[in-house]
Amino acid sequence: QVQLVESGGGLVQPGGSLRLSCTSSGLSLENVDITWFRQAPGKERLGVSCINSSHGSTYYDDSAAGRFTISRDNAQNTVFLQMNDLKPEDTAVYYCAVDPHCAGYVPRVLYWGQGTQVTVSS
Numbered sequence: 001q002v003q004l005v006e007s008g009g010g011l012v013q014p015g016g017s018l019r020l021s022c023t024s025s026g027l028s029l030e031n032v033d034i035t036w037f038r039q040a041p042g043k044e045r046l047g048v049s050c051i052n053s054s055h056g057s058t059y060y061d062d063s064a065a066g067r068f069t070i071s072r073d074n075a076q077n078t079v080f081l082q083m084n085d086l087k088p089e090d091t092a093v094y095y096c097a098v099d100p101h102c103a104g105y106v107p108r109v110l111y112w113g114q115g116t117q118v119t120v121s122s
Contacts, residue, residue, distance in 0.1 A: 030077075036094055
């Protein structure tokens with residue numbers, strides 16, 4: 001049984017940083033494409049960043065580019081999302097997902113984690 005587990009969310013002031021982690025039991029994350037999605041209250045779930053399995057290429061949406069960094073530690077079987085210069089509009093539940101070809105399209109996701117809350121507020 002595949003499970004994805006996120007951690008690292010919390011409350012942070014604007015301009016602060018958080019590092020989210022996504023680990024798995026039952027799945028080697030180095031062999032799959034992982035996307036971080038986020039969902040703010042009343043809004044749709046959108047892809048923020050992806051790391052692919054074949055070349056380790058990374059992708060970011062416009063809101064994350066320059067502030068967020070996605071990376072993978074194969075020894076820990078973990079994918080990270082380092083988030084810097086956080087803004088109130090980054091407030092959302094963040095989900096990691098197995099997302100073939102980094103499609104960033106919710107219906108194509110194979111597995112979801114349970115999500116971790118990120119709140120950016122003074």
